[in-house]
Amino acid sequence: xxxxxxxxxxxxxxxxxxxxxxxxxxxxxxxxxxxxxxxxxxxxxxxxxxxxxxxxxxxxxxxxxxxxxxxxxxxxxxxxxxxxxxxxxxxxxxxxxxxx
Numbered sequence: 001x002x003x004x005x006x007x008x009x010x011x012x013x014x015x016x017x018x019x020x021x022x023x024x025x026x027x028x029x030x031x032x033x034x035x036x037x038x039x040x041x042x043x044x045x046x047x048x049x050x051x052x053x054x055x056x057x058x059x060x061x062x063x064x065x066x067x068x069x070x071x072x073x074x075x076x077x078x079x080x081x082x083x084x085x086x087x088x089x090x091x092x093x094x095x096x097x098x099x100x
Contacts, residue, residue, distance in 0.1 A: 004088070006095060009046035009059055011039045017048075020056045024081055033076060034061070045072070045099045049088060057083050060092040062100055072100030 009017075014036050021030045038046070042063040049057045058079035065071040074096060079088045 003052045004057060004091075005050045005052070005054060006091070007048055007050070008043045009039060009048050009061065010043050011036070013048055013059075014039045016056060017059060020080075021078060024078065038063075038075065045096065047092060047095055047099075049092060056080065058088045058092055060096045062096040064100055072097075 014034075017039075018030055018034060021034070022028060038061050042061060045062045045064060046060060048059045051057050058077070060077045061075040063073055063075065065073065074093065077089055077092050077096075079092070
């Protein structure tokens with residue numbers, strides 16, 4: 001199993017997440033799914049997981065509804081292809097649920 005580090009997603013993660021995600025998705029432009037405002041306004045409920053390098057293993061972007069504060073949303077979860085089936089996505093979801 002990987003030695004993982006979990007931390008809040010911050011605005012400074014924007015470029016690295018987008019460039020890494022493009023590589024993980026075969027070069028797709030992910031800008032439409034990930035506007036910078038998600039990184040600016042939802043760091044309290046969004047997470048990054050890294051290995052000991054540190055390099056990005058995965059992330060979750062989640063937020064609480066402003067109009068229905070009892071409702072939380074998971075916008076996007078992504079895990080590096082070679083780290084899939086190791087429980088990383090499950091960990092991201094569970095931690096996001098706790099934060100929401």
